[in-house]
Amino acid sequence: MSDSHDILLRVTDLSVRLGDQLVLDNVTFQVEKGTTLAILGPNGAGKTTLFRALLNVTPYTGKIDWSETVKIGYVPQRMTVTDVPISVNEFLSLKQKTGSEESLLSVGLDRDVLRRRLSVLSGGEMQRVLISWAILDRPNVLLFDEPTSSVDIGSEELVYEILNKLERELGMTVLLISHDIHVVMHYSDETLALNKSVTYFGESKNLSDPGLLEKIYGSTTILDRHIH
Amino acid sequence: MTDALVFGLIVGALVGLAAGYVGSLMVLKKMALVGDALSHVALPGLALGILFNFNPFLGAFAALFLSAVVTWYLERRTKLSAEALVGILFVFALAIGILITPQVDLLEALFGDVTKTSLIDAVGAVAVSAVVLFLTRRIYPKLVLIMISEELAISVKTRVAWLNLAYLFLVTLVVATGIKVVGTLLVGALVIVPAVAARNISPTLARYSMLSTLLGAVSSCTGVLLSNYSSLPVGPLVVIVGVGIFLATLLASRVHLRWTTSDIRPETPASPR
Numbered sequence: 251m252s253d254s255h256d257i258l259l260r261v262t263d264l265s266v267r268l269g270d271q272l273v274l275d276n277v278t279f280q281v282e283k284g285t286t287l288a289i290l291g292p293n294g295a296g297k298t299t300l301f302r303a304l305l306n307v308t309p310y311t312g313k314i315d316w317s318e319t320v321k322i323g324y325v326p327q328r329m330t331v332t333d334v335p336i337s338v339n340e341f342l343s344l345k346q347k348t349g350s351e352e353s354l355l356s357v358g359l360d361r362d363v364l365r366r367r368l369s370v371l372s373g374g375e376m377q378r379v380l381i382s383w384a385i386l387d388r389p390n391v392l393l394f395d396e397p398t399s400s401v402d403i404g405s406e407e408l409v410y411e412i413l414n415k416l417e418r419e420l421g422m423t424v425l426l427i428s429h430d431i432h433v434v435m436h437y438s439d440e441t442l443a444l445n446k447s448v449t450y451f452g453e454s455k456n457l458s459d460p461g462l463l464e465k466i467y468g469s470t471t472i473l474d475r476h477i478h
Numbered sequence: 479m480t481d482a483l484v485f486g487l488i489v490g491a492l493v494g495l496a497a498g499y500v501g502s503l504m505v506l507k508k509m510a511l512v513g514d515a516l517s518h519v520a521l522p523g524l525a526l527g528i529l530f531n532f533n534p535f536l537g538a539f540a541a542l543f544l545s546a547v548v549t550w551y552l553e554r555r556t557k558l559s560a561e562a563l564v565g566i567l568f569v570f571a572l573a574i575g576i577l578i579t580p581q582v583d584l585l586e587a588l589f590g591d592v593t594k595t596s597l598i599d600a601v602g603a604v605a606v607s608a609v610v611l612f613l614t615r616r617i618y619p620k621l622v623l624i625m626i627s628e629e630l631a632i633s634v635k636t637r638v639a640w641l642n643l644a645y646l647f648l649v650t651l652v653v654a655t656g657i658k659v660v661g662t663l664l665v666g667a668l669v670i671v672p673a674v675a676a677r678n679i680s681p682t683l684a685r686y687s688m689l690s691t692l693l694g695a696v697s698s699c700t701g702v703l704l705s706n707y708s709s710l711p712v713g714p715l716v717v718i719v720g721v722g723i724f725l726a727t728l729l730a731s732r733v734h735l736r737w738t739t740s741d742i743r744p745e746t747p748a749s750p751r
Contacts, residue, residue: 334506
């Protein structure tokens with residue numbers, strides 16, 4: 251992309267068809283450098299499919315323009331490893347031989363975790379190892395698919411604090427899929443709401459508007475504030 | 479030590495190493511039965527080599543490679559699994575192979591006879607095994623990543639389909655070479671058993687792959703030596719040694735588990751006075 255240096259990603263009229271089903275329909279949005287874009291929507295809205303198109307895993311029509319300087323790190327929704335006898339250190343070495351310890355430390359895990367097998371990690375530990383994998387080669391864009399779907403409540407805050415830290419300290423641009431509107435409002439700058447097509451694209455703080463939520467989720471939805 | 483025994487040991491060692499290494503991936507990919515069934519597909523290729531007087535190894539390799547490509551292609555284009563496709567190919571190929579293989583050569587084709595290895599055969603088997611070891615080493619980490627998470631593999635620009643095809647190619651090379659040692663009926667065991675044995679006592683990937691490789695060579699060479707001193711056929715002896723090693727590692731893993739958990743005992747409540 252030769253225009254504004256601040257735009258890392260520009261998506262224009264993106265559509266994805268899987269078999270006979272139109273999963274994404276003419277999606278258009280852009281992402282500025284150093285921001286966090288949250289992707290919201292009901293189940294089946296096409297959120298994960300959007301990520302797969304951005305990673306060029308799924309065929310699509312339309313345009314996806316990443317900036318030439320982009321280096322992507324991807325954190326999948328979950329990863330279950332039961333039958334492969336592989337330690338955390340060996341798993342990280344599949345991507346890069348060096349930097350495993352520093353990468354783990356930056357997500358709040360100590361070096362002892364390197365010796366443990368992937369199959370014995372808790373949900374929260376596995377999620378942090380996956381983040382560690384994603385940032386190992388110092389990407390400037392992180393794609394996060396529902397970062398806390400397999401994590402207990404105690405670890406959820408920790409995962410989002412890590413995301414926030416990565417954005418602040420490393421200047422990362424983050425795209426994250428989340429179902430939690432409170433998380434979206436608290437941790438993201440902009441929101442892309444999907445329900446096969448774009449139902450909203452703008453500042454996350456506007457999500458407190460009940461009319462907007464009804465438009466996104468298609469029913470009367472009330473945002474109930476809960477105090478921590 | 480006769481030349482035949484020396485050649486047999488060299489071929490057995492290198493083929494065992496390659497089979498163990500490739501087999502370690504096959505077990506992780508849950509393709510153990512695919513590997514076994516695929517070996518039977520070699521029989522018509524062997525038979526054509528014998529009938530038309532060209533190197534049977536080339537015939538076996540061509541049949542295996544063609545089957546692997548057809549399986550890879552149909553798996554991508556249809557809803558059928560590799561297991562189902564190879565199952566059909568295996569019984570078809572075995573039936574054709576039994577019909578067209580000259581009766582006098584059928585036993586050797588089915589069960590192998592590494593003691594009849596010539597110098598040229600030995601050099602060929604060693605060269606192919608060395609190539610398999612080298613190439614498998616190059617793609618091993620990528621294949622493991624694909625197994626753990628295809629999404630992650632694609633996110634780091636791994637060419638999943640081509641790597642899976644390359645792996646199938648290496649499997650066909652190992653199986654074609656292993657037929658000389660144990661025959662088409664038992665070569666699946668040469669690939670699978672060392673890996674399953676290693677799995678019992680390997681907490682890490684590095685140990686698992688190394689042990690599977692070594693156990694492949696140990697079971698092959700031990701089988702060749704036992705055959706030399708007992709005059710029993712090599713193929714079944716290689717498999718029996720391999721299964722013996724598997725049972726030993728299974729026992730070792732059970733003993734280790736009991737040993738490491740034996741100090742965890744529930745507290746006995748004090749008796750009331």
